[in-house]
Amino acid sequence: MINTKDILETISMVKEENLDIRTVTMGISLLDCASDDPKKAAANVYDKITKKAERLVPVAEQIEKEYGIPIINKRVSVTPVSLIGGRYSEEDYINFAKALDRAADTLGINFIGGYGALVQKGFTEADKKLIASIPEALAQTGKVCSSVNVASTKAGINMDAVAMMGKIIKKAAYLTRDNDCIGCAKFVVFANVPEDNPFMAGAFHGTGEAECVINVGVSGPGVVSSAIERAGDCDFSTLAETIKRTSFKITRMGQLVAREASKRLDVPFGIVDLSLAPTPAVGDSVARILEDMGLEVCGACGTTAALALLNDAVKKGGVMASSHVGGLSGAFIPVSEDAGMIDAVSAGALSIEKLEAMTAVCSVGLDMIAVPGDTSEDVISALIADEISIGVANTKTTAVRVIPAYGKKAGDSVSFGGLLGAAPVMKISTISPARFISRGGRIPAPIHSLKN
């Protein structure tokens, strides 16, 4: 018989501590949708996605109800669109994005990811056109998310792509300036991007993946936070153990939902992503976990150490709870999506430089950070170069999702609503890296890429 204490613990996790499944993401290969006629290809894509994911939302809602665990988002990720675009023009690609958006609306899903390219070593002609179309595509669609992988530990850093990203991000901000630059919130630049990530904006369905898979992302910062609070003034071994146990329980939920969704949709189970994903809701913050560990405010000296401990313990606890772990799997520190991070920035305790240091020990990177609207393209590219270098040198995923808030300066704020939250505009160095960024070419892969 199930123990009363265990039942109450589970109920309390859902009711009081915001335990939820962040996303059930269906990955769909679009490789068989290619056509020399762009209109035909867009129609193929719409048909395939709406057919494959037809039952995704109703099945997820059914599981949500039967198990009593909220599933916040239902999403679809697809093959990077540059791989199926061939010789299309920018205009054709934008129509492609619209087809993805229409498919998302028909299905009733929250986001669709994969409008992107993998250019860590160089560009194909298709990559270049797709990347050029990203700002317009994001401005003209609502649910399409885009990502570009500009570096990997094996290939080094494509600095031409990095230089391009500054321009793309500025343009995306300008085109969506009437909507708090939301285009930038749907675009992320990666190093070492995982091919099975269920989280947006970086989700896509990699070429090594099966035809169709189900990936699940769990959440639950509030549960970890409460467990740490209950553990009181214990030493670090006990603290790590507490987080591990909690993470195990959270991940078991993810595994259960993933297994059920896979069974009911008759689609293979891919991975559970162990990331602790915050939301703007009170009590669902990663920053608060670090503060519960004993920091006055997130961003104080000690924050990186606390985050490293948290990230490691979450993985150790989660990995045993799931048969396949993948995606990003770590703690997320998106500023706008985390009430504690927002407070820390507003109080002047947390800077971009500190956030960058934190990304060396957790996934994913500089996430949902608003900077002044007059920040130059070069500075944004250089910010990306720094962050991406951390990923390349440490053989880990890093990413940048930055919002140059049009017409705003440090201290103002932007608001995106929903899970994307609201971000205070942060101060960023304006010293020019222009000559460095304009060099072009590739930064060679680090020596430890030579493992064979």
Add this chain to the structure above:
Amino acid sequence: MKAVITVVGRDSVGIIAKVSAVCSEYHANIVDISQSVLSEYFAMIMVVDIDGLTVPFTSFVDVLSDLGKENGLDVRTMHEDVFDSMHRI
């Protein structure tokens, strides 16, 4: 298969009777009942066998949830798999 019904809220007369009546109406066999205190709330836990349910499980969940709303109670009905997977290796 079993489901766990939890009722949390202010104590009042007839809570168990009302929930039991719904279980009986839809042929959910009660196999265990206990009550406990969670923070300042009254909490009742009922384990029911749902193999003989006369309606789909999701409808049963809705009926109990509505019953809770009508009586100012938080009534949750969750499949036992949730607890098994979370607390048992």
